Amino acid sequence: MADIDVDDYPSVDAATVRGVPVVDLNDPNAMKLVSHACETWGVFQVVNLGVPGSSLQNIKAQVRSLFCLPSKHKLKVTRLPGSFFGYGRVPMASFFPKLMRSEGFTIIDSSVEHARQL
Template identity: 45%
Template sequence: METKIKEFPLDFQTLPDSHSWNRPPTEEDSLPVCDESHVPVIDLAGPRAIELIRSACEKWGVFRVINHGIPLDLLDQADSQTMKLFSLPADRKIKAARAPSSHGSTGYGEHTVSALFPKQMWYESYSILGDGSPLMEHAIKVWPHHEDDLFLGDLVHILTNGRFKNILHRVLVDKDKSRASRAYFYRPPKEVKISPASKMVDDSHPTIYKAVSWDDVLSAKAKYLDKALESINI
């Protein structure tokens, strides 16, 4: 399976114009940057864990957990394997390039919203849908065989009728070192419609979002980016 990826992966020796982001400041650049030291830290073994999680969801849309039961050596191994993956030669990574049929969700490639920007992102990603499908088997071909943050997403925001925040996640490029993130998405089946829960709706808090599926949200994100939720307002 072959997929052509423009100016990708990020293994060039000189900076091409396609990745040069010389642009004037925008309104978004003036938004406050979250200091990670201020992000709520929640002890999952503590007696107030549920209360603190609810508060963090309402005020922040992100929190950090400790005493989560995941062995630290397992997390270290995941970090090591992640760096091995992206350090592979370009011709090896391209073997698992995302196919159009995967809708940008399975395999190796650039972010699905890249087409919305005039320049290419300093970004490469690798994803696997854990559904045992042939697409998953294709993506696995490239993988070397050898404290955690939780972010709320659009579906939780919709389900709570806007009560729980969906934080704007932005990452800055570091000129001296690379940065890697591992994200695990927990979502309903694609055909299931999500709408504000009845407990979140009353006379003072009318329904603000229509029922949408996971595919609907992905399509809105690909088309409207950070304005996606506005497109599904009632």
């Protein structure tokens, strides 16, 4: 699937674009779009969240350093059976193999304890 330039599509029509729906939080219909995306897809991408670019760059650098760790380090925080957080295979990867990586690190609340383990 080719990358979709969200600027080419108004968010009102995002659910009709091939791939995961894109919801622009500046759109006055954002709540309806989120509801529709949840009901029809179960996932959606958010744009115009209002997060400063410098914060996003910092997050990307931290994520890159996490996933570049050797497997033996990442496995220290393996997602336990029945758990929703930690390192492991992204549960939805089998549904969206071309849109999602096969490994993931899910954070619920604070990741401080996982960071200490790593």
